Amino acid sequence: MFDYMFSERYTSAVILGIIFGLVARLFTLQTDYRQYPTYPHGRIIHISLGIIAAALGAVAVPALFEKDYTAVTFLTLAAQQFREVRNMERETLTKLDEMELVPKGPVYIEGIAMVFEGRNYLAIMSALVTSLLTVLFNFYIGVFGGLLSILLSRLFKSGKSLSEIAEVETADVRVDGFNIYVGDIYIMNVGLKTSQEAIAKHGIGIIYKPKNQNGRVTLSNMGQRQAILHDMSTVLGAYRDSGEPSLVPLAKLDLKDGRLGVLLLVQNADLEKALSSAKQIPLLESAVRMPSEA
Template sequence: MIEQAYAHRYTASIIVGIVLGLVARLTMLRTDYRQYPTYPHGRIIHIALGVIAAALGSVAVPALFDKNYTAITFLTVAAQQFRDVRNMERNTLSKLDEMELVPRGGTYIEGIAMVFEGRNYLVIFTAFVGSLFTVLWGIYWGIACGAAAVLVSQIFKSGKSIAHAADVESAEVRIDGPDLYVGNIYMMNVGLSADRDTIRKQALGFILKPKNCNFRVSLANLGQRQAILHDLATTLGVYRDSGEPALVPMGKLDMNDGRLALYVPLQEPDAEKAQKVLLRVPLLESAVRMPSESAAQPKKGGA
Protein backbone atom coordinates (compact mmCIF):
# COMPACT_ATOMS: atom_id res chain seq x y z
CA MET A 1 0.00 0.00 0.00
CA ILE A 2 2.79 2.40 0.89
CA GLU A 3 4.52 1.71 -2.41
CA GLN A 4 1.27 2.34 -4.29
CA ALA A 5 0.73 5.59 -2.40
CA TYR A 6 4.21 6.73 -3.37
CA ALA A 7 3.63 5.70 -6.96
CA HIS A 8 0.43 7.77 -7.09
CA ARG A 9 2.21 10.65 -5.41
CA TYR A 10 4.82 10.61 -8.13
CA THR A 11 2.15 10.58 -10.82
CA ALA A 12 0.37 13.48 -9.16
CA SER A 13 3.64 15.41 -8.85
CA ILE A 14 4.34 14.99 -12.57
CA ILE A 15 0.84 16.15 -13.52
CA VAL A 16 0.97 19.16 -11.18
CA GLY A 17 4.44 20.09 -12.41
CA ILE A 18 3.47 19.92 -16.10
CA VAL A 19 0.29 21.95 -15.57
CA LEU A 20 2.04 24.65 -13.54
CA GLY A 21 4.95 24.78 -15.95
CA LEU A 22 2.55 25.21 -18.86
CA VAL A 23 0.72 27.98 -16.98
CA ALA A 24 4.03 29.71 -16.40
CA ARG A 25 4.88 29.52 -20.10
CA LEU A 26 1.48 30.83 -21.16
CA THR A 27 1.78 33.81 -18.83
CA MET A 28 5.19 34.64 -20.31
CA LEU A 29 4.07 34.27 -23.94
CA ARG A 30 2.27 37.08 -25.66
CA THR A 31 2.18 38.59 -29.11
CA ASP A 32 2.63 42.34 -28.66
CA TYR A 33 3.47 45.35 -30.84
CA ARG A 34 6.56 43.51 -32.12
CA GLN A 35 4.23 40.88 -33.65
CA TYR A 36 6.43 38.04 -32.49
CA PRO A 37 5.83 35.20 -31.95
CA THR A 38 3.32 35.13 -34.77
CA TYR A 39 -0.16 33.82 -34.22
CA PRO A 40 -1.00 30.95 -34.30
CA HIS A 41 1.97 28.92 -35.56
CA GLY A 42 4.72 30.71 -33.67
CA ARG A 43 2.73 30.39 -30.47
CA ILE A 44 2.11 26.68 -31.07
CA ILE A 45 5.86 26.09 -31.34
CA HIS A 46 6.59 27.86 -28.07
CA ILE A 47 3.70 26.25 -26.21
CA ALA A 48 4.91 22.80 -27.34
CA LEU A 49 8.42 23.60 -26.14
CA GLY A 50 6.92 24.82 -22.86
CA VAL A 51 5.19 21.46 -22.35
CA ILE A 52 8.49 19.67 -22.98
CA ALA A 53 10.31 21.94 -20.50
CA ALA A 54 7.57 21.41 -17.88
CA ALA A 55 7.75 17.64 -18.33
CA LEU A 56 11.52 17.68 -17.86
CA GLY A 57 11.29 19.72 -14.67
CA SER A 58 8.52 17.63 -13.13
CA VAL A 59 9.98 14.21 -13.98
CA ALA A 60 13.32 15.13 -12.42
CA VAL A 61 11.79 15.04 -8.91
CA PRO A 62 10.63 11.38 -8.90
CA ALA A 63 13.96 10.42 -10.46
CA LEU A 64 15.81 12.05 -7.56
CA PHE A 65 13.58 10.46 -4.91
CA ASP A 66 14.14 7.04 -6.48
CA LYS A 67 17.90 7.74 -6.40
CA ASN A 68 17.96 7.28 -10.14
CA TYR A 69 20.61 9.97 -10.56
CA THR A 70 21.55 8.95 -14.08
CA ALA A 71 17.98 9.62 -15.23
CA ILE A 72 18.26 13.36 -14.61
CA THR A 73 21.19 13.65 -17.00
CA PHE A 74 18.55 14.25 -19.65
CA LEU A 75 18.51 17.83 -18.34
CA THR A 76 21.77 18.31 -20.22
CA VAL A 77 19.94 17.24 -23.37
CA ALA A 78 17.25 19.80 -22.53
CA ALA A 79 19.87 22.53 -22.23
CA GLN A 80 21.12 21.71 -25.72
CA GLN A 81 17.55 21.65 -27.02
CA PHE A 82 16.83 25.12 -25.67
CA ARG A 83 20.09 26.46 -27.07
CA ASP A 84 18.76 25.26 -30.41
CA VAL A 85 15.58 27.23 -29.66
CA ARG A 86 17.73 30.31 -29.24
CA ASN A 87 19.41 29.66 -32.59
CA MET A 88 16.00 29.15 -34.22
CA GLU A 89 14.74 32.49 -32.91
CA ARG A 90 17.92 34.25 -33.99
CA ASN A 91 17.74 32.87 -37.53
CA THR A 92 14.01 33.56 -37.90
CA LEU A 93 14.23 37.15 -36.68
CA SER A 94 17.32 37.84 -38.78
CA LYS A 95 15.42 36.79 -41.90
CA LEU A 96 12.43 38.93 -40.94
CA ASP A 97 14.69 41.88 -40.20
CA GLU A 98 15.85 42.06 -43.80
CA MET A 99 12.35 43.24 -44.84
CA GLU A 100 11.91 45.90 -42.14
CA LEU A 101 11.95 49.60 -43.02
CA VAL A 102 13.53 50.19 -39.60
CA PRO A 103 15.38 46.98 -38.64
CA ARG A 104 15.61 45.66 -35.11
CA GLY A 105 19.36 45.18 -35.39
CA GLY A 106 21.50 42.23 -34.36
CA THR A 107 21.74 43.24 -30.69
CA TYR A 108 17.96 43.39 -30.26
CA ILE A 109 17.52 40.06 -32.05
CA GLU A 110 20.10 38.41 -29.81
CA GLY A 111 18.31 39.78 -26.76
CA ILE A 112 14.94 38.38 -27.90
CA ALA A 113 16.51 34.98 -28.65
CA MET A 114 18.14 34.95 -25.22
CA VAL A 115 14.80 35.72 -23.57
CA PHE A 116 13.05 32.81 -25.29
CA GLU A 117 15.78 30.42 -24.13
CA GLY A 118 15.74 31.77 -20.58
CA ARG A 119 11.96 31.49 -20.24
CA ASN A 120 12.11 27.76 -20.91
CA TYR A 121 14.46 27.43 -17.93
CA LEU A 122 11.95 29.37 -15.82
CA VAL A 123 9.33 26.81 -16.89
CA ILE A 124 11.62 23.98 -15.73
CA PHE A 125 12.08 25.77 -12.40
CA THR A 126 8.32 26.22 -11.91
CA ALA A 127 7.55 22.60 -12.79
CA PHE A 128 10.34 21.35 -10.50
CA VAL A 129 9.05 23.37 -7.52
CA GLY A 130 5.44 22.25 -8.04
CA SER A 131 6.47 18.62 -8.42
CA LEU A 132 8.82 18.69 -5.43
CA PHE A 133 6.32 20.05 -2.93
CA THR A 134 3.61 17.72 -4.22
CA VAL A 135 5.85 14.76 -3.37
CA LEU A 136 6.84 16.20 0.02
CA TRP A 137 3.56 17.62 1.34
CA GLY A 138 0.75 16.77 -1.06
CA ILE A 139 -1.09 18.20 -4.03
CA TYR A 140 -2.41 21.37 -2.38
CA TRP A 141 1.01 22.43 -1.16
CA GLY A 142 2.44 21.58 -4.54
CA ILE A 143 -0.09 23.81 -6.29
CA ALA A 144 0.47 26.64 -3.80
CA CYS A 145 4.27 26.54 -4.04
CA GLY A 146 4.10 26.11 -7.82
CA ALA A 147 1.86 29.19 -8.05
CA ALA A 148 4.44 31.11 -6.04
CA ALA A 149 7.10 29.92 -8.51
CA VAL A 150 4.93 31.24 -11.37
CA LEU A 151 4.94 34.66 -9.68
CA VAL A 152 8.72 34.48 -9.30
CA SER A 153 8.97 33.69 -13.02
CA GLN A 154 6.96 36.81 -13.79
CA ILE A 155 9.53 38.89 -11.90
CA PHE A 156 12.46 37.44 -13.79
CA LYS A 157 10.87 37.26 -17.25
CA SER A 158 11.75 40.85 -18.15
CA GLY A 159 14.67 43.17 -17.50
CA LYS A 160 15.04 46.93 -17.24
CA SER A 161 13.76 49.52 -19.66
CA ILE A 162 14.97 52.91 -20.89
CA ALA A 163 13.03 54.49 -18.02
CA HIS A 164 15.67 53.05 -15.66
CA ALA A 165 18.55 54.35 -17.76
CA ALA A 166 17.69 57.83 -18.97
CA ASP A 167 15.43 60.85 -18.66
CA VAL A 168 13.49 61.50 -21.88
CA GLU A 169 12.43 64.93 -23.06
CA SER A 170 10.98 66.26 -26.31
CA ALA A 171 13.23 68.44 -28.43
CA GLU A 172 12.67 70.68 -31.42
CA VAL A 173 13.50 69.28 -34.84
CA ARG A 174 15.18 72.30 -36.38
CA ILE A 175 16.33 72.81 -39.98
CA ASP A 176 18.97 75.47 -40.53
CA GLY A 177 19.54 75.65 -44.27
CA PRO A 178 20.33 72.06 -45.28
CA ASP A 179 21.39 71.07 -41.72
CA LEU A 180 19.07 69.10 -39.45
CA TYR A 181 19.31 69.49 -35.67
CA VAL A 182 17.48 67.95 -32.73
CA GLY A 183 17.80 70.54 -30.01
CA ASN A 184 21.39 71.68 -30.33
CA ILE A 185 22.70 68.30 -31.59
CA TYR A 186 23.57 68.08 -35.28
CA MET A 187 22.02 65.08 -37.05
CA MET A 188 22.67 65.26 -40.82
CA ASN A 189 22.48 67.24 -44.05
CA VAL A 190 19.14 67.23 -45.92
CA GLY A 191 19.57 68.35 -49.51
CA LEU A 192 16.07 68.18 -51.01
CA SER A 193 13.53 70.85 -50.12
CA ALA A 194 10.70 68.29 -50.39
CA ASP A 195 12.40 66.16 -47.72
CA ARG A 196 12.82 69.22 -45.49
CA ASP A 197 9.11 70.00 -45.80
CA THR A 198 8.21 66.41 -44.89
CA ILE A 199 10.52 66.50 -41.88
CA ARG A 200 8.89 69.71 -40.60
CA LYS A 201 5.45 68.07 -40.75
CA GLN A 202 6.11 64.50 -39.63
CA ALA A 203 9.32 64.32 -37.60
CA LEU A 204 9.65 64.26 -33.83
CA GLY A 205 12.82 64.81 -31.84
CA PHE A 206 13.81 63.53 -28.40
CA ILE A 207 16.85 63.80 -26.19
CA LEU A 208 17.78 61.04 -23.75
CA LYS A 209 19.92 62.08 -20.79
CA PRO A 210 21.71 59.10 -19.18
CA LYS A 211 21.28 58.87 -15.41
CA ASN A 212 24.88 57.80 -14.71
CA CYS A 213 28.12 56.85 -16.44
CA ASN A 214 27.05 53.21 -16.83
CA PHE A 215 23.91 54.12 -18.75
CA ARG A 216 25.86 56.66 -20.78
CA VAL A 217 27.86 53.77 -22.25
CA SER A 218 24.68 51.74 -22.80
CA LEU A 219 23.00 54.53 -24.77
CA ALA A 220 26.13 54.89 -26.88
CA ASN A 221 25.72 51.28 -28.00
CA LEU A 222 24.58 51.18 -31.64
CA GLY A 223 22.39 48.14 -31.04
CA GLN A 224 20.54 49.89 -28.20
CA ARG A 225 19.94 52.94 -30.38
CA GLN A 226 18.58 50.77 -33.19
CA ALA A 227 16.23 48.99 -30.77
CA ILE A 228 14.83 52.35 -29.64
CA LEU A 229 14.25 53.53 -33.20
CA HIS A 230 12.67 50.21 -34.19
CA ASP A 231 10.17 50.24 -31.32
CA LEU A 232 9.17 53.82 -32.06
CA ALA A 233 8.73 53.09 -35.77
CA THR A 234 6.79 49.87 -35.11
CA THR A 235 4.41 51.38 -32.56
CA LEU A 236 3.63 54.72 -34.22
CA GLY A 237 4.48 53.89 -37.84
CA VAL A 238 7.51 55.22 -39.65
CA TYR A 239 6.89 57.90 -42.31
CA ARG A 240 9.11 56.63 -45.09
CA ASP A 241 9.46 54.18 -47.95
CA SER A 242 12.48 52.38 -49.34
CA GLY A 243 15.02 54.55 -51.14
CA GLU A 244 14.47 57.66 -48.98
CA PRO A 245 17.65 58.12 -46.95
CA ALA A 246 16.62 61.53 -45.56
CA LEU A 247 13.64 59.93 -43.78
CA VAL A 248 15.57 57.13 -42.07
CA PRO A 249 15.20 57.44 -38.25
CA MET A 250 18.50 58.31 -36.63
CA GLY A 251 20.19 58.59 -33.24
CA LYS A 252 23.25 60.77 -32.61
CA LEU A 253 25.31 61.36 -29.49
CA ASP A 254 26.44 64.64 -28.01
CA MET A 255 30.09 63.74 -27.53
CA ASN A 256 30.51 66.22 -24.67
CA ASP A 257 27.91 64.97 -22.21
CA GLY A 258 26.65 61.63 -23.62
CA ARG A 259 23.11 62.78 -24.42
CA LEU A 260 21.41 60.83 -27.20
CA ALA A 261 19.35 62.77 -29.75
CA LEU A 262 16.67 60.92 -31.72
CA TYR A 263 15.15 62.01 -35.01
CA VAL A 264 12.11 59.96 -36.07
CA PRO A 265 9.64 60.76 -38.90
CA LEU A 266 6.38 59.11 -37.85
CA GLN A 267 3.00 58.37 -39.38
CA GLU A 268 1.48 59.49 -36.09
CA PRO A 269 3.72 62.29 -34.76
CA ASP A 270 2.28 62.33 -31.24
CA ALA A 271 5.06 63.40 -28.85
CA GLU A 272 3.25 62.19 -25.72
CA LYS A 273 2.66 58.68 -27.08
CA ALA A 274 6.18 58.50 -28.46
CA GLN A 275 7.63 59.43 -25.08
CA LYS A 276 5.68 56.62 -23.40
CA VAL A 277 6.97 54.18 -26.00
CA LEU A 278 10.54 55.36 -25.44
CA LEU A 279 10.37 54.82 -21.70
CA ARG A 280 9.23 51.21 -22.22
CA VAL A 281 11.88 50.18 -24.74
CA PRO A 282 13.89 47.32 -23.18
CA LEU A 283 17.42 48.02 -22.04
CA LEU A 284 19.30 45.31 -23.89
CA GLU A 285 21.43 43.00 -21.77
CA SER A 286 24.21 42.93 -24.33
CA ALA A 287 24.34 46.74 -24.33
CA VAL A 288 24.73 47.06 -20.56
CA ARG A 289 28.18 48.08 -19.35
CA MET A 290 29.44 48.78 -15.82
CA PRO A 291 32.48 51.09 -16.10
CA SER A 292 31.84 52.33 -12.55
CA GLU A 293 32.81 48.86 -11.27
CA SER A 294 36.21 48.94 -12.96
CA ALA A 295 39.28 48.76 -10.74
CA ALA A 296 40.58 51.80 -12.60
CA GLN A 297 37.74 53.95 -11.26
CA PRO A 298 38.34 55.83 -7.98
CA LYS A 299 36.35 54.40 -5.08
CA LYS A 300 34.22 56.50 -2.75
CA GLY A 301 35.75 57.35 0.56
CA GLY A 302 39.25 56.86 -0.81
CA ALA A 303 38.98 53.07 -0.66
Protein backbone atom coordinates in the same frame (compact mmCIF):
# COMPACT_ATOMS: atom_id res chain seq x y z
CA MET B 1 -9.68 11.48 -7.48
CA PHE B 2 -7.99 13.42 -4.66
CA ASP B 3 -7.54 10.20 -2.64
CA TYR B 4 -5.71 8.72 -5.61
CA MET B 5 -3.57 11.84 -5.95
CA PHE B 6 -2.56 11.63 -2.30
CA SER B 7 -1.78 7.91 -2.45
CA GLU B 8 0.17 8.15 -5.69
CA ARG B 9 2.47 11.01 -4.72
CA TYR B 10 4.83 10.61 -7.68
CA THR B 11 1.93 10.68 -10.13
CA SER B 12 0.44 13.80 -8.56
CA ALA B 13 3.90 15.42 -8.50
CA VAL B 14 4.36 14.85 -12.24
CA ILE B 15 0.83 16.01 -13.13
CA LEU B 16 1.04 19.16 -10.99
CA GLY B 17 4.54 19.90 -12.26
CA ILE B 18 3.46 19.72 -15.89
CA ILE B 19 0.38 21.87 -15.23
CA PHE B 20 2.23 24.64 -13.37
CA GLY B 21 5.21 24.52 -15.72
CA LEU B 22 2.90 25.00 -18.70
CA VAL B 23 0.97 27.77 -16.94
CA ALA B 24 4.26 29.54 -16.19
CA ARG B 25 5.17 29.38 -19.88
CA LEU B 26 1.74 30.65 -20.92
CA PHE B 27 2.07 33.61 -18.54
CA THR B 28 5.39 34.55 -20.11
CA LEU B 29 4.22 34.04 -23.70
CA GLN B 30 3.09 37.38 -25.08
CA THR B 31 2.52 38.70 -28.57
CA ASP B 32 2.82 42.49 -28.42
CA TYR B 33 3.47 45.33 -30.88
CA ARG B 34 6.43 43.38 -32.29
CA GLN B 35 3.94 40.73 -33.51
CA TYR B 36 6.21 37.89 -32.49
CA PRO B 37 5.55 35.05 -31.88
CA THR B 38 2.88 35.13 -34.54
CA TYR B 39 -0.67 33.83 -34.27
CA PRO B 40 -1.35 30.92 -34.33
CA HIS B 41 1.62 28.86 -35.50
CA GLY B 42 4.36 30.72 -33.67
CA ARG B 43 2.48 30.39 -30.39
CA ILE B 44 1.78 26.69 -31.02
CA ILE B 45 5.52 26.07 -31.38
CA HIS B 46 6.36 27.82 -28.11
CA ILE B 47 3.48 26.24 -26.19
CA SER B 48 4.62 22.81 -27.36
CA LEU B 49 8.17 23.55 -26.21
CA GLY B 50 6.71 24.74 -22.89
CA ILE B 51 4.95 21.39 -22.41
CA ILE B 52 8.21 19.55 -23.11
CA ALA B 53 10.11 21.77 -20.66
CA ALA B 54 7.44 21.31 -17.97
CA ALA B 55 7.43 17.53 -18.44
CA LEU B 56 11.22 17.35 -18.10
CA GLY B 57 11.20 19.37 -14.89
CA ALA B 58 8.29 17.44 -13.39
CA VAL B 59 9.65 13.95 -14.14
CA ALA B 60 13.18 14.74 -12.92
CA VAL B 61 12.21 14.84 -9.23
CA PRO B 62 10.54 11.39 -8.94
CA ALA B 63 13.38 9.94 -11.03
CA LEU B 64 16.01 11.32 -8.66
CA PHE B 65 14.09 10.09 -5.60
CA GLU B 66 14.14 6.64 -7.17
CA LYS B 67 17.92 7.04 -7.64
CA ASP B 68 17.55 7.06 -11.40
CA TYR B 69 20.36 9.52 -12.01
CA THR B 70 19.99 9.36 -15.77
CA ALA B 71 17.32 12.05 -15.24
CA VAL B 72 20.17 14.55 -14.97
CA THR B 73 21.24 13.48 -18.45
CA PHE B 74 17.76 14.32 -19.76
CA LEU B 75 17.99 17.81 -18.24
CA THR B 76 21.35 18.28 -19.94
CA LEU B 77 19.84 17.24 -23.26
CA ALA B 78 16.96 19.65 -22.64
CA ALA B 79 19.42 22.52 -22.11
CA GLN B 80 21.07 21.63 -25.42
CA GLN B 81 17.69 21.53 -27.15
CA PHE B 82 16.68 24.95 -25.84
CA ARG B 83 19.98 26.39 -27.02
CA GLU B 84 18.92 25.18 -30.46
CA VAL B 85 15.63 27.03 -29.91
CA ARG B 86 17.67 30.18 -29.34
CA ASN B 87 19.57 29.60 -32.59
CA MET B 88 16.30 28.98 -34.44
CA GLU B 89 14.79 32.23 -33.15
CA ARG B 90 17.93 34.15 -34.05
CA GLU B 91 17.95 32.85 -37.62
CA THR B 92 14.22 33.44 -38.09
CA LEU B 93 14.29 36.99 -36.75
CA THR B 94 17.42 37.84 -38.75
CA LYS B 95 15.69 36.81 -41.98
CA LEU B 96 12.53 38.75 -41.06
CA ASP B 97 14.63 41.79 -40.15
CA GLU B 98 15.83 42.10 -43.73
CA MET B 99 12.28 43.08 -44.75
CA GLU B 100 11.86 45.80 -42.08
CA LEU B 101 11.88 49.48 -43.07
CA VAL B 102 13.54 50.17 -39.71
CA PRO B 103 15.36 46.98 -38.70
CA LYS B 104 15.79 45.69 -35.15
CA GLY B 105 19.51 45.06 -35.46
CA PRO B 106 21.52 42.02 -34.31
CA VAL B 107 21.78 43.06 -30.64
CA TYR B 108 17.99 43.36 -30.27
CA ILE B 109 17.48 40.04 -32.09
CA GLU B 110 19.99 38.31 -29.81
CA GLY B 111 18.13 39.67 -26.79
CA ILE B 112 14.78 38.33 -28.04
CA ALA B 113 16.31 34.91 -28.79
CA MET B 114 17.86 34.84 -25.31
CA VAL B 115 14.48 35.59 -23.74
CA PHE B 116 12.78 32.69 -25.55
CA GLU B 117 15.48 30.32 -24.33
CA GLY B 118 15.34 31.64 -20.78
CA ARG B 119 11.55 31.35 -20.50
CA ASN B 120 11.72 27.63 -21.23
CA TYR B 121 14.09 27.33 -18.27
CA LEU B 122 11.53 29.19 -16.16
CA ALA B 123 8.97 26.54 -17.15
CA ILE B 124 11.39 23.81 -16.05
CA MET B 125 11.98 25.64 -12.75
CA SER B 126 8.25 25.97 -12.03
CA ALA B 127 7.65 22.30 -12.79
CA LEU B 128 10.67 21.24 -10.74
CA VAL B 129 9.65 23.28 -7.67
CA THR B 130 6.04 22.08 -7.83
CA SER B 131 7.04 18.45 -8.25
CA LEU B 132 9.64 18.60 -5.45
CA LEU B 133 7.29 20.15 -2.90
CA THR B 134 4.55 17.66 -3.77
CA VAL B 135 6.89 14.70 -3.22
CA LEU B 136 8.41 16.11 -0.02
CA PHE B 137 5.20 17.33 1.57
CA ASN B 138 1.75 16.95 0.02
CA PHE B 139 -0.61 17.98 -2.76
CA TYR B 140 -1.55 21.34 -1.24
CA ILE B 141 2.03 22.43 -0.56
CA GLY B 142 2.83 21.49 -4.16
CA VAL B 143 0.00 23.71 -5.44
CA PHE B 144 1.21 26.57 -3.22
CA GLY B 145 4.77 26.14 -4.52
CA GLY B 146 3.49 26.11 -8.11
CA LEU B 147 1.58 29.36 -7.62
CA LEU B 148 4.63 30.97 -6.00
CA SER B 149 6.87 29.87 -8.88
CA ILE B 150 4.43 31.40 -11.39
CA LEU B 151 4.61 34.72 -9.52
CA LEU B 152 8.40 34.56 -9.65
CA SER B 153 8.23 33.79 -13.37
CA ARG B 154 6.15 36.92 -13.93
CA LEU B 155 8.84 38.97 -12.17
CA PHE B 156 11.35 37.77 -14.77
CA LYS B 157 8.92 38.31 -17.65
CA SER B 158 9.95 41.89 -18.33
CA GLY B 159 13.38 43.44 -18.06
CA LYS B 160 14.37 47.03 -17.39
CA SER B 161 13.47 50.02 -19.54
CA LEU B 162 15.51 53.03 -20.65
CA SER B 163 13.68 55.30 -18.22
CA GLU B 164 15.69 53.61 -15.44
CA ILE B 165 19.05 54.79 -16.80
CA ALA B 166 18.09 58.06 -18.52
CA GLU B 167 15.70 60.98 -18.33
CA VAL B 168 13.52 61.23 -21.44
CA GLU B 169 12.05 64.37 -23.00
CA THR B 170 10.71 65.55 -26.34
CA ALA B 171 12.58 68.16 -28.38
CA ASP B 172 11.92 70.30 -31.44
CA VAL B 173 13.16 69.10 -34.83
CA ARG B 174 14.96 72.05 -36.39
CA VAL B 175 15.97 72.47 -40.04
CA ASP B 176 18.83 74.98 -40.28
CA GLY B 177 19.85 75.26 -43.92
CA PHE B 178 20.94 71.76 -44.91
CA ASN B 179 21.45 70.65 -41.30
CA ILE B 180 18.92 68.81 -39.14
CA TYR B 181 18.93 69.20 -35.36
CA VAL B 182 16.99 67.63 -32.48
CA GLY B 183 17.10 70.36 -29.88
CA ASP B 184 20.75 71.43 -30.02
CA ILE B 185 22.06 68.00 -31.10
CA TYR B 186 23.22 67.74 -34.72
CA ILE B 187 21.70 64.76 -36.53
CA MET B 188 22.53 64.86 -40.25
CA ASN B 189 22.82 66.89 -43.43
CA VAL B 190 19.96 66.79 -45.95
CA GLY B 191 20.27 68.48 -49.34
CA LEU B 192 16.89 67.82 -50.98
CA LYS B 193 14.26 70.46 -50.30
CA THR B 194 11.44 67.91 -50.41
CA SER B 195 13.21 65.77 -47.80
CA GLN B 196 13.72 68.81 -45.56
CA GLU B 197 10.01 69.62 -45.77
CA ALA B 198 9.06 66.01 -44.99
CA ILE B 199 11.37 65.97 -41.96
CA ALA B 200 9.98 69.29 -40.70
CA LYS B 201 6.41 68.00 -41.07
CA HIS B 202 6.72 64.40 -39.85
CA GLY B 203 9.77 64.58 -37.61
CA ILE B 204 9.64 64.01 -33.85
CA GLY B 205 12.62 64.59 -31.59
CA ILE B 206 13.45 62.67 -28.42
CA ILE B 207 16.42 63.34 -26.12
CA TYR B 208 17.77 60.83 -23.60
CA LYS B 209 19.81 62.33 -20.74
CA PRO B 210 21.88 59.61 -19.01
CA LYS B 211 21.61 59.59 -15.23
CA ASN B 212 25.19 58.40 -14.68
CA GLN B 213 28.31 57.16 -16.44
CA ASN B 214 26.85 53.67 -16.87
CA GLY B 215 23.81 55.09 -18.66
CA ARG B 216 26.02 57.25 -20.87
CA VAL B 217 28.06 54.28 -22.09
CA THR B 218 24.95 52.11 -22.53
CA LEU B 219 23.21 54.75 -24.66
CA SER B 220 26.27 54.96 -26.89
CA ASN B 221 25.81 51.29 -27.86
CA MET B 222 24.71 51.07 -31.51
CA GLY B 223 22.46 48.09 -30.84
CA GLN B 224 20.57 49.96 -28.11
CA ARG B 225 20.11 52.96 -30.40
CA GLN B 226 18.78 50.74 -33.20
CA ALA B 227 16.30 49.18 -30.77
CA ILE B 228 15.00 52.67 -29.93
CA LEU B 229 14.53 53.53 -33.60
CA HIS B 230 12.82 50.23 -34.40
CA ASP B 231 10.39 50.19 -31.48
CA MET B 232 9.42 53.84 -31.83
CA SER B 233 8.90 53.46 -35.59
CA THR B 234 6.78 50.35 -34.98
CA VAL B 235 4.56 52.02 -32.39
CA LEU B 236 4.15 55.37 -34.17
CA GLY B 237 4.40 54.14 -37.79
CA ALA B 238 7.48 54.77 -39.91
CA TYR B 239 7.17 57.57 -42.49
CA ARG B 240 9.52 56.24 -45.14
CA ASP B 241 9.82 53.77 -48.01
CA SER B 242 12.65 51.77 -49.49
CA GLY B 243 15.14 53.68 -51.63
CA GLU B 244 14.86 56.92 -49.62
CA PRO B 245 18.10 57.24 -47.63
CA SER B 246 17.35 60.81 -46.56
CA LEU B 247 14.12 59.78 -44.80
CA VAL B 248 15.68 57.47 -42.27
CA PRO B 249 15.36 57.76 -38.47
CA LEU B 250 18.67 58.40 -36.72
CA ALA B 251 20.10 58.58 -33.20
CA LYS B 252 23.20 60.69 -32.55
CA LEU B 253 25.20 61.43 -29.41
CA ASP B 254 26.17 64.79 -28.04
CA LEU B 255 29.81 63.94 -27.33
CA LYS B 256 30.12 66.72 -24.73
CA ASP B 257 27.61 65.38 -22.19
CA GLY B 258 26.50 61.97 -23.54
CA ARG B 259 22.92 62.94 -24.37
CA LEU B 260 21.30 60.92 -27.16
CA GLY B 261 19.23 62.80 -29.73
CA VAL B 262 16.70 60.69 -31.64
CA LEU B 263 15.08 61.83 -34.89
CA LEU B 264 11.95 59.87 -35.83
CA LEU B 265 9.91 60.20 -39.01
CA VAL B 266 6.46 58.94 -38.09
CA GLN B 267 2.94 58.77 -39.43
CA ASN B 268 1.32 59.46 -36.06
CA ALA B 269 3.03 62.56 -34.64
CA ASP B 270 1.53 62.23 -31.14
CA LEU B 271 4.12 63.71 -28.76
CA GLU B 272 2.50 62.32 -25.62
CA LYS B 273 2.39 58.81 -27.06
CA ALA B 274 5.94 59.19 -28.37
CA LEU B 275 7.25 60.22 -24.94
CA SER B 276 5.45 57.35 -23.23
CA SER B 277 6.83 54.87 -25.77
CA ALA B 278 10.35 56.28 -25.52
CA LYS B 279 10.39 55.68 -21.76
CA GLN B 280 9.31 52.04 -22.17
CA ILE B 281 11.95 51.01 -24.72
CA PRO B 282 13.58 47.83 -23.34
CA LEU B 283 17.10 48.08 -21.99
CA LEU B 284 19.00 45.41 -23.92
CA GLU B 285 21.02 43.07 -21.74
CA SER B 286 23.78 42.84 -24.35
CA ALA B 287 24.07 46.63 -24.47
CA VAL B 288 24.41 47.26 -20.72
CA ARG B 289 27.83 48.56 -19.67
CA MET B 290 28.97 49.35 -16.11
CA PRO B 291 32.31 51.19 -16.22
CA SER B 292 31.66 52.71 -12.78
CA GLU B 293 31.70 49.21 -11.25
CA ALA B 294 35.19 48.68 -12.62
